[in-house]
Amino acid sequence: MTTLEPDCARCVGLCCVALPFRPSSGFSFAKDAGEPCRHLDAAYRCSIHATLRESGMGGCVSYECFGAGQQVSQVVYAGRSWRDCADGGAEMFSVFSVVQRLHEMLVLLDQAGVLAPGPEVSQLRRRVEARTSGDPAFILDTDLDRLAALVGELLRGVSRSVRGDGPSYAGHDLVGQDLRATDLARADLRSALLVAADLRETVLDRTDLLGADLRDADLSGADLSTALFVTQPQLNAAHGDAATVLPPGLRRPHSWPAAG
Template sequence: MYNERAKNIRESLTADCAKCFGLCCTALNIVASSDFPINKPAGTPCVNLQTDYGCQIHSNLRETGFKGCTVFDCLGAGQVVSQVTFKGQSWRENPEIGGKMFRVFPIMEQIHEMIAYTAEALSYDIPHALSDKLSVQLKELQNLTKLDAEQLLSLDLMMYRFPLNKLLAETSKNIRERLIVKLPGTKNAKNYNHERADWIGKKLIGKDLRAIDFRGAYLIATDMRNADLRGVDFIGADLRDADLMGANLSTSMFLTQMQINSAKGDVKTILPSHIQRPSHWIN
């Protein structure tokens, strides 16, 4: 009942920069680091932002030190704030709305993130009772995107995050436990709980990691080349510089575009249908 519609919702959550007023280039705070060569306070346009809200160095961001820009993904929040919340009014033509628009953007980004997780959970084969709860959550979150700026700024997002986190954890457990019983030589599901594990730089080349719970795990620079990562829960995991070349993530759960953008991969890396292969990956 929910699967196809939810899958379509998840896959539709992509940024359309042509319909956005450069909000990620303006609203967010930037600190000089290995990801950015400059400091930029929130609410100040990036030096590379053009008058048409395009980026003058878009084709060579990584080469000029703006690696962080190639990682970021707003899941379509930018165009919704620009075209729905502020009804097509730009902060350049209407300076009085700029401050409010920049504060609304990260709120909408979080809402879209929760919608993405909820829709993905609904796309799986899960018990009806769980699907019903997730469906209610999805409708509530979608309604939030229609609120005006003042209403969005007054939201307590924790009221939505806490119940959703419980539902996502239940979804993950349901799916992974069904997969675990089918795996050869696996009887103890506790062996698959690596939530918040510190596996930074760990060598896992070619390993069968199916159904592992990596919620909130530190996987920075972890070598997972040619690993089997099907059924793995990656929600909140840090995949910066993780090597996923040749890895199978086709049915990995709660994986985001930003996580993949921050990792390394190649044409042999198998990704879920809602994740795009980063242009900076090895061909």
């Protein structure tokens, strides 16, 4: 089965080259797609990995490839590097972009399979996973929009079956709001803007957080153990502490304070 957790030691720094970024709260300088980050060393490692946030590169901390890096590096390209490619890695970077999206779909489908096991979820998962290997042309021919639509519709159905008639804040602008007194159990917060929202000690019981923007949201002491469709980048971008309860399978970000 495809591994969906990043293993940077088995990658050739694809995210550090393939992705563009611009100066913002997450990056301290600009870089074009296909241009190696100035901090990428000869061994495909980040030379400032231990001090990314302090160096103004918090966007790198939040980013997650869902294991696409090693899948492309080791499986699709059999250990070859973009540095050895005649096109400078352009094809490899495009493949990486596709596989990253497919792996994110797989992460969400795995969550759906736990919540509502059945043939529909497993069949769609096999269909998505089948596009993550093979030759580059096969992967690049993937109809991502079609697969994303199918996955999205399935996840909506699972969410409705689990949440019932919970309140909907889908797509709402909740930036900076104090939500500690708001009952968010079974709520639909899909694609809600929760940037810098105060969610301390809230109980997000069966709360759908698919695509919610949790940048700088305070999750200290919050219980997300049964929250729906939370992904690692959302947690990486938020603030939490040792008392924050995470959904199964997700990692506590290194930037969060440890138990004192």
